[in-house]
Amino acid sequence: MKQTGLSTCHRRQFLKRAAAALAAPLVVPGAVLGLNGATAPSNRIVFGGIGMGNRAMFILPNFLAFPEIRFAAVSDARQDRRENAKKSVDQHYNNQDCRIYRDFRELLAQRDIDAVLIATGNRWHATASMFAARAGKDVYCEKPISLTIREGRELVDAARRYGTIYQAGTQRRNTESYAFAREMVRQGKIGRVHTVEMQLWTGSAVAHEKATPVPAGWDYDMWLGPVQWRPFVPGRVNGWAYFWDTGEGMHTDMGTHYTDQMQWVLGTDDTGPVEFETSDIVWPDPKKHMSETALTGTFKCRYANGVQGVINQRGGFTDRYIRYIGEEGWIQVDDETDAVKAEPKSILALKGAGGVGWGNAGAHVRNLLDGIRSRTPPVCNPEVAHRAQTICESMTISARLGRKLRWDPAAEKFDNEDANRMLYREPRAPWRI
Amino acid sequence: MILPLSRTMKTLTFALSALCLAAALPAAELGPVVAEAAKYQSGGPVEPLRALEQALRDSAGDAAARAEVEAALIRLLAPTSTQEARRFACTQLAVIGSDKALPALAGMLTGEDTVGMACLALGSYPSPKANQALREALAKAAGPARVQIVVTLGDRRDGDAVKSLTPLTRSPDDALAQAAIGALGKISSPAALAELAGLRDKGDPVLARAAAAALLVSADLLIQAGDSGAATGIYDALLRESQPTHVRRAALSGLLSIEKDAGQERIEKVLRGKDGALKPAAIAAIRALQAKEASARFAGTIGALTPDEQVLLIDALASRKDEAAVAAISTNLAAQAPAVRGAAALALGRLGDATMVPTLVKALSAAPETEDRQAIASALVGLKGGEAVDQAIVQALNKQDDKTKPPLISVLGKRASRSSVPALLELAGSADAAVAKAACVALNKLVQSEDLKSVLDRLLTLKAADARAALEGTAAQALSRTAEPSRRTEAVAAVLANATNLEARVSLLGLLPSCGNAQALDTLKAARTDAEPRVREAAMRGLAEWPDASATEALIEAARAATQDTERTLALRGASRLLGATADAAPAATAARFKTVMELSRNADEKKLVLGHLGRVHDLAALQLAESCFGDQAVAAEAALAVATIAPHLCGAHRQAVQAALARVADLPADAELKQSARDMLEAVKGFSDFITAWQVTGPFTKEGWPGKDLFGVVFAPEQGDDASLRWQPMPAGTDKTKPWLLDLGKLYGGDNRLAYARAWVYSETAQPARLELGSDDGIQAWLNGKVVISNNRGGAVAPAAEKAEVSLEAGWNKVLLKVVQWTSGWGYCARLAKPDGKPLDGLRVQNTPPN
Structure with a gap:
């Protein structure tokens, strides 16, 4: 097509x-x-x-x-x-x-x-x-x-x-801690970067639940929008982040923040990785849960120059971070606190005090x-947002198909036909431009 | 093949096992799974759906298996399946569906409830036969189903559908007409374009807008296909003033992207014309023009624009990093409009190099407004050229009068070039205080360890007395960037040894706390006996500011030996601060030293200093020391605050003592809020009832990557004995007055996916049966005298007596150990010992430290 x-x-x-x-x-x-x-x-x-x-x-x-x-x-x-x-x-x-x-x-x-x-x-x-x-x-x-x-x-x-x-x-x-980390990487303070490690929290699961009448004051059809119809189920509506066509799970919902940073720091805003692979995925228990997206797992990508990006979906909400690992050191931003850590520690002396954290979008x-x-x-x-999000979505496709995928960032195609058919989901009419 | 029910269930069980183990599900076993899946509705088990997904994954590369899976999914499309089951089948067929599934999917295209899911499958179908199925269905479908089919035909860019779509663009059903117009735009065949052009020019306004949008999509696709000529025709028509501004802007951008000179001629025509709506888009396009001559060409149009447009153009020219625009921009440093002057300054900062320094410095000295000066200073900060620029600024600076120097010095600081340090150190010695201070501020960011000696030497030769504090700050910065304490001390000591200037000696002694080693401390101690009173006072202040506990005893001794009030007060302040800061390591010993310090206090102000830090000591003796001050009206309020600060940490272990102290707070002249806080805490402590609140806790314990739930079975050190390396601390109690029995580990430790241990000792006069009642958030395990008595890995909030166990108390001391696991969200527990029937068990004593 x-x-x-x-x-x-x-x-x-x-x-x-x-x-x-x-x-x-x-x-x-x-x-x-x-x-x-x-x-x-x-x-x-x-x-x-x-x-x-x-x-x-x-x-x-x-x-x-x-x-x-x-x-x-x-x-x-x-x-x-x-x-x-x-x-x-x-x-x-x-x-x-x-x-x-x-x-x-x-x-x-x-x-x-x-x-x-x-x-x-x-x-x-x-x-x-x-x-x-x-x-x-x-x-x-x-x-x-x-x-x-x-x-x-x-x-x-x-x-x-x-x-x-x-x-x-x-x-x-537009957050100072992240901008500082980027500047340090780009100035070569940690040498050539070979790995970008990203951690976010364990995903949730939504328990089985029967459909209920749509609450008063809701236009549920409009709420669904481009997504194909499903009956109104409170758990699914409130837990939309954990279903493929409404959310895609935490590695996407939160992961896109970190892949965006990775792209920015690596200077790859107009391209992206060439390979995706997932492992150790723990899915919701189908006996208990209706939700679809992963609880924990490792989502990897690799750029043409060998740099690896790894999203670890695990741990607690406050444990999230992004770490750039180079041949001569590393630098990390703890997302919960905006605190920067680094090795060698001399890097930290270059950072000014304070600064606006991510919680302030001003x-x-x-x-x-x-x-x-x-x-x-x-x-x-x-363009830059799409490239960052493409990484998360490619990881999703890799996880759902359970296979390693190669990606052509210029043509925006996988080396696999099943995966290419997952590049798109026909939306429900009339929600189409 | 029809299987008996038992076999079906067996197969399903197998399928689920396959799912869990990621093993292949034999295609022949899919029949029963489909039968179960066909009944799926929200609320029911999803194992059959997950089993089919796994089968799809496993069939990759195996044509026969893939065909079996597709066949299973086709069966799931049957009208007898639930709506949700059919929807599921469509999501899978979107990935693997072939021509075999088309008849079943085609049958769903005419149903209002099924057309969406069928199109979900067909939208990504590779087979062209899908188009035929959609066209045929369009002829038969009605209502909203037609809209969905039209949308999908458009997404598939089916050229054969144009004949069917064209009449629909004039449908009275607005949604259908708009969908048809959108689809024609994506198909963009000549016939489709002709229809859209007609709608654009002759249709009603709503359809004309939709047609314009569709034509913009067509133009993109035509360019992609290499037909720029047809695209140009579309854009030209959409550039007319009758079109909405955003459509015109889009048309202009489209034209600029395909014209041979990248639109330069058209841009210039727009800029020199009167069509203001298009100028911002034209100016924005200048940024990306490749042509070398573009900067000079468009710099020449600045005069043809309004001031607001000039600002945009100057910024666009600056973004090109092309010196060809510098001359034209420079003339605008003197423009009438302030915004243009500011834009020119900022642009020059981005474009210029060292040669631009004299121009900008001259403009700075002549700048009429603060905003102008700020813009020019920003430009100087941004100038490219590294040290050459820095040196040019230094040279220019030397020619300025003292009034103009500070902003230029600030520029050097912001440029953060190490090459400026010598010049700035020189300026720090200026007799003009403003110049010297500005130099110190600039140096603060720049000085490194290697500058330490120069900065310290400057303290000896400082001319502007008002700049001394600023220079001391700079020296402290240089010290903080010198890693080894010995190097810091040696540098200061060396200069101090040669310092004859009293002011310099005082400054240098004040820097010794920043050195922080034993030699520096000894130097301060020695200076305490200097003949010069100001030196002695400086030494005392240095001791009082000392960064660690090594100065504590010297300060206590100084307080004891002090002959003047100021000296003693400084010593007591320093000693109290250091004792408070290190209280956690040895609370009992710290409380004893605080008692000494309190005894050395001669007046109310000094006692207040001591009490201000006493609250950090979580020990009964500290509580009692604070309480002993209640009788002194002058310090009673501070004593009450100390008691209120200590109380939450001790109210579990020393319930009666805390109750007594808090009750007295209510009668003191403390502020109303503090008294209320004490009353609340008192109520909470009373509410402890016979809950056990005297605990020691240790934690948190985690395992990387392990969810909290899985940690329940992991054995950590506290289960293996009282490891001396563990840090046990008193558990604060009564932090939630609505749940006084709650021991809130979340407030103490925070975080998710971890656990902590709590221990307490209970004394029973006799061996007797009892009931242990626990509540926890989340999982909890309990040992009594080393034996597990309760174990439940559960989630949820703390509820008293949620877990109960009949236990036997031994005569004498009984050890209770709890393991409380945190999954996510809240984290805490509560515990009670009662008679076997749940009634209060009197006569027990509880403590949170091991019995002797």
Whole structure:
């Protein structure tokens, strides 16, 4: 079957533009930019929110904190969530102006909205982003940016096509501890890197549970969106992260943060590893659990130059880290605390005190706003985010097929036909651009 | 083949074993598995589904086995299967389905409930026959099923579907019309493009917008196929002002990507034109232009733009790293608009090198606004060229008056070049305090061990008295970057030996705590007898700031021998701080030393100092020492705070003493919040009832990569005897007033997937039967006198008496050992000894230390 991806030439052009944009940002009033065809009142960038659950409410203050942002509308398939979000926004502005929508397409049709925060469940990320791009809106989208490699590539194409300024929510690129680690690696402080070790926590399992009526105030059909229909089961809905078509499990949901860092540090934002392999996977007990994704396991990749990346999914929530191991030492960022460790320890003397941790996404949002003003791609633009996410999704495919896979990062194809057929899942209509 | 039920179950069991062991499931055994899978609904067992997934994995490379698996999945598609079972089968056929599965899948395309899952399978089907099945179904399907089929035909880029899709673009069903338009865009055949062009120009606004979006997709695909001419036609039409801005921007970007000069001519035309909507996109494109002459060409258009657009263009030019734009940008350092001036400065910082320094320094001295100065300073910090730039700044700096020097010195510090250190050390000796201070601040980041002597020497020759504290800070930085304490001490001692200047001697003595070894401590002790009072005071301050416990006794002795209040107060402050910091290692001994320090305190202020650190000593004697101060109204509040700080750590082991002390806090002149806290704790302690709260704990114990649940069976040192290397500590109790019996290991240790041990000794006058009641979060194992009495690896919250065991207490001391496992989330336990019928068992004594 033919693919709709664009040529390598296009991708490289995009990357060059992206790289060119990562310099000192400038602030230009929105009026000059003809944002979305409409002039933003008071030169503000007007945002809408799509998907206003827990994650959205966690990150929303990072947007509201910017005086140049006006958050004007929210949408969610759940009535309680959209009303709760409206309450927060209205409280912040001390008015009742925030509009609410059940269907995000109505929000996207509002001419005064320049950009959207997308914080839906993972199943919606790529689709909602492409709908926003087509409507001429700029985008901040939570990670992971997609759940199949092909929809990730299509998102890249859509953002390029419409000139969408898109920032993926992998905010650790704007976190000082991670930036410091990258700088040290790139300065050669640990010699040639041969391994990148990443650890995240043990996945959860969802127990068997029967279907129940859809709760009042839920538009379950909209909640499912592009995913093929399944009956409403509270455990599955709340534990969506642990099913293939709605989540893909922790090595993807959290892993994409670390593969994004790995790509950034290794300087491989326009390419990726060439080999994937998984081992020691512990699956949920089918006697007890309906969930599908791994509890623990080792997810490996290898780049053409021999550098290995290893995601260890195991241990506790607070035990997560990323460690770059070189021929002359190592450097590690503990994700829970943003603390940096290194050997030789002399590296640590070069680090300044304090700094913004990953829990504060302000700098990441700032980076997006600067991109919107100057029409230049932010640091986590679609191409780099897609490449990072491709690693996680390839690991998923390797684990599900139980085999080692070779990958051509230029053609974005595996050496295996089964795997290539897993590059994509046809979505449920009409959720297709 | 139909198998009897018993055989089916046997086969299923086998299948599950195969799943668990990752062994191959014989294809011939799939029939019963399918039969079970066909009944699957949420809530039911998923073993049959997992068995089929395993069979699919195992069939890789084995055509016969693969055919068997496909056949099984086709059977699972039968209408008699549940909806969820059919959905599952489609997810698998999406990976391995062949033409054999097409009839069954085709039959599902016309059903509203099944078309989505069938298209899920067909979307990634390699066989072109899938297209035919979809087209045929489109003719028969109705309603939402048609929308799904149209979407999938588009995704498969089926050129033969255009005839069927074209009339649907004008369907009154909006979803169907939009889906058809999208599909035509992906197919992008001439006929499809013609239909879309018609909709763009003549259709209603909604369909016209959809057509424009579809045409942009087509243009991408045409470029990919090498037909740039057709793409150009699409883009030209979409560039019209009647189109939405974002579509026009997309069209412009598309054109720029395919034009022979990479769009330079078009960009210049846009920049020199009046179409403001397209200018930001045109300017953004300049960043990636490859042509060498582009920078100079577009630098020449700055004057044709508004200030806001100029800012964008200057930034874009800077991103090209091309010196050809430098001259044009430099002229904008004097632009009328502040934003343009700032952009020009920042751009020059990215583009320029050492030759740019004189221009920027001149602009800095003439800058009208603070923002201008900040921008120019940032530019200087960012200039490429390493030491050449640093030296150029140093040269320029020497020509400036003292007023202009500090910002340039700050630039040198931010450039963080070691080559600037000699110049900065020289500037630190300036008679102008602002210049000297700025130099010290810049040096703070730059000095290394090898600069230590130079910095210390500068302390001897410092001219600006107001800069002394800043220079001392710089010296401390250099010391902190000198690894060996002996080298630090030798360097300071060498300079100190030759120091005749009183101010310098005082400074150098103040640096000795940063040296931190015995020689440095001796030097300070010796200076305590110097003839010069300021030297003695400096030595006393140095001792009081000493970083480890080695100065404790010297400080106590100094307090004892002090002849002046200041001297004694400093000594007591230092001694209390050091005792508090090391209290955990030996609480009883520390409490004894605190008693001595308290006795040396002569006034309320000094006692407050002591009490401020006493709270860190988790020992009964410390509690009693604090309580002994309750009678002194001047320090009662501080004593109460110390008691309240110590109490949670002792309330388990010394329940009565803590209760008595807390009860007294309520009558003291302490603040209301503290009193309330004491009352709450008192209530909690009363609530202990006959729960055992006197425990010692040790942990946490982990095994890398092991989930907590699996740690339950692992034997760690505490189970093998009272290993002297283990660090047992008192278990804080009563931390949750709603659950006073709860011993919260999560609060003490934190983390997931680990375990800890707790031990206590219970004295019984006689041998007697009893009941041990435990609650735990998560798994718990209990030993009484070395014998396991309770063992349950379970998850969940702490509930009193969740586990019970009949036990026999021996006459005398009985040892209770608990192992409490943490899976995730909460972590804690509670324990009680009662009569066998659960009633209180009086007369027991409990302690958390081994009996003598």
